[in-house]
Amino acid sequence: MAEYFHVNTPLLESMSMSKLVGTTVYLKMENSQPTGSFKIRGIGHLCQKLAKESTGVVCSSGGNAGMAAAYAARKMGIPATIIIPSSTPPLVVKRLKDQGATVKCIGKVWDDANAEALRLAETEGLTYVPPFDHPLLWLQGHASLIAEVAASLGSGVKPGAVLVAVGGGGLLCGVIQGLKDVGWTDVPVVAMETVGADCFNAAVKAGKLVTLDDITSEAKCLGAKTVCKKAFEYSQCSEVTIISELVTDQQALSAIEAFLDEERVLVEMACGAALAAVYSGLIQRLQGEGRLPTLLGPLLVIVCGGSSIDMEQLSNLKHKLHN
Missing domain, CATH: 3.40.50.1100 (Rossmann fold)
Structure with a gap:
């Protein structure tokens, strides 16, 4: 089950x-x-479906999706890289790191961070976890x-x-x-x-x-x-x-x-x-x-x-x- x-x-x-x-x-x-x-509802479900055999997940997020991806990855025992925009409050960065995630700050808004997440998924073979756009x-x-x-x-x-x-x-x-x-x-x-x-x-x-x-x-x-x-x-x-x-x-x-x-x-x-x-x-x-x-x-x-x-x-x- x-x-x-x-x-x-x-x-x-x-x-x-x-x-x-x-x-x-x-x-x-x-x-x-x-x-x-x-966010953990959808992202937890998606990670279990897509990331079971993964070398790690990457997610672009100003907060909640990243927290969910980091949490799911920690529960699954795989690494998580969360790409955040510069508008993200320091307390989110701390919470992401507390979940064991690697955090990278790229760009001013989510769209900038997302471009980097997609690039990393491509170049490092990570499973891309979209924050909102996936059935x-x-x-x-x-x-x-x-x-x-x-x-x-x-x-x-x-x-x-x-x-x-x-x-x-x-x-x-x-x-x-x-x-x-x-x-x-x-x-x-x-x-x-x-x-x-x-x-x-x-x-x-x-x-x-x-x-x-x-x-x-x-x-x-x-x-x-x-x-x-x-x-x-x-x-x-x-x-x-x-x-x-x-x-x-x-x-x-x-x-x-x-x-x-x-x-x-x-x-x-x-x-x-x-x-x-x-x-x-x-x-x-x-x-x-x-x-x-x-x-x-x-x-x-x-x-x-x-x-x-x-x-x-x-x-x-x-x-x-x-x-």
């Missing part, structure tokens, strides 16, 4: 968030994964998250909507695959990004894949310049409803602070983008516009977590964004 590297995470009801939106809010606590984020990541990996929610809620209960943050689109693809697997394709997905790390929203608006000039948001973990093709394809098809929305960095940060106060959990900016849909009143706006039903069933929030935040990082963000 396959050994899973991820755990079945808690599904918690948030009383304070439920009061804000006027319907039950369930939090899928992916921050409690052994690597601090949902193995979402078909069974990230999709398992929705299967767990369905099991926790029990028969006859399904969400009125799912709130999810979008970076490269791997989690979004997993959520949609999971909704298809459990027969919830009529459940709308609200896909959240921050202004300045909005490659999915830009693609939805343009009707084609768009590459951003730069990542200007502080939500560095949402920092892919181009969303994966599959996520864009889902946005164009009629089998699922995806509502693409943006919040500011300030709104994401305020959401992190409110979440820390109310739920006693610290998450990173990428996750704050999803939480901000509740805290900033965006859900009510969507109801007012008729894009979500007025009588909304339970709201499922994917708390994707994040390993690139600590109190020092939080106070840096407050200093940058609240001034």
Whole structure:
């Protein structure tokens, strides 16, 4: 039987968030994964499928995917090389090294680091672990998250909507695959990004894949310049409803602070983008516009977590964004 590297995470009801939106809010606590984020689901699965006989893995990541690849490699007893962009906080570098990974810093954004990871895979015969753009990541990996929610809620209960943050689109693809697997394709997905790390929203608006000039948001973990093709394809098809929305960095940060106060959990900016849909009143706006039903069933929030935040990082963000 396959050994899973991820755990079945808690599904918690948030009383304070439920009061804000006027319907039950369930939090899928992916921050409690052994690597601090949902990424271990897909990356753990992919490593077991592709890297069993490998001389080592290489992954390009500003944080969470790298943590997952390093963790999976350590569990499998193979070396991991993680290529990070210069925007990666020092605490992530330390955590990657604690997992036994070799860390190399290349370029300013994820796309630069990824080019180097692909080169190393080619020249050194390492197994390339893509952070978000591979079917193995979402078909069974990230999709398992929705299967767990369905099991926790029990028969006859399904969400009125799912709130999810979008970076490269791997989690979004997993959520949609999971909704298809459990027969919830009529459940709308609200896909959240921050202004300045909005490659999915830009693609939805343009009707084609768009590459951003730069990542200007502080939500560095949402920092892919181009969303994966599959996520864009889902946005164009009629089998699922995806509502693409943006919040500011300030709104994401305020959401992190409110979440820390109310739920006693610290998450990173990428996750704050999803939480901000509740805290900033965006859900009510969507109801007012008729894009979500007025009588909304339970709201499922994917708390994707994040390993690139600590109190020092939080106070840096407050200093940058609240001034």
